[in-house]
Amino acid sequence: MTRHIISVIFMIGILSLIVVDSKAQKSDTMYRIAKIKVDGSQLEKYKSALHEQMNAAIKLEPGVLSYTAVSDKKDPTLITIFEVYASQEAYQSHIQAPHFKKYKETVKDMVLSLELIDSDLIARAKKKDY
Numbered sequence: 001m002t003r004h005i006i007s008v009i010f011m012i013g014i015l016s017l018i019v020v021d022s023k024a025q026k027s028d029t030m031y032r033i034a035k036i037k038v039d040g041s042q043l044e045k046y047k048s049a050l051h052e053q054m055n056a057a058i059k060l061e062p063g064v065l066s067y068t069a070v071s072d073k074k075d076p077t078l079i080t081i082f083e084v085y086a087s088q089e090a091y092q093s094h095i096q097a098p099h100f101k102k103y104k105e106t107v108k109d110m111v112l113s114l115e116l117i118d119s120d121l122i123a124r125a126k127k128k129d130y
Helices: 001-025 040-060 088-094 098-107
Strands: 028-036 062-069 078-085 111-117
Touching: 028 040, 028 088, 040 062, 040 078, 062 098, 062 111
Parallel strands: none
Antiparallel strands: 028 078, 028 111, 062 078
């Protein structure tokens, strides 16, 4: 009986270490919101450049985890991008990547304003196949 109790305590200890470690890894994740105002006469060019950059980053950079870009239905020149990076280091690497530098150069005269908001994840829910 004592051996069984010791085994159970040992397993609980191991499981709690795994949970703590996975939470520590998650805390490195970087969440950023980019609010962008685009020149309306260049909106389609901007969206094309953004699409190209996002796809390259997801394909080429393991530390770029997710991008979601949306526009305001009432004013499509207001773009909001929700970005997720594995870590601050992954983000720093991303902004040095050739495809990101190309994007910044391409859109420099299209973007009228840019606000970057660093965020903390408080909750996330999604469908299994989404």
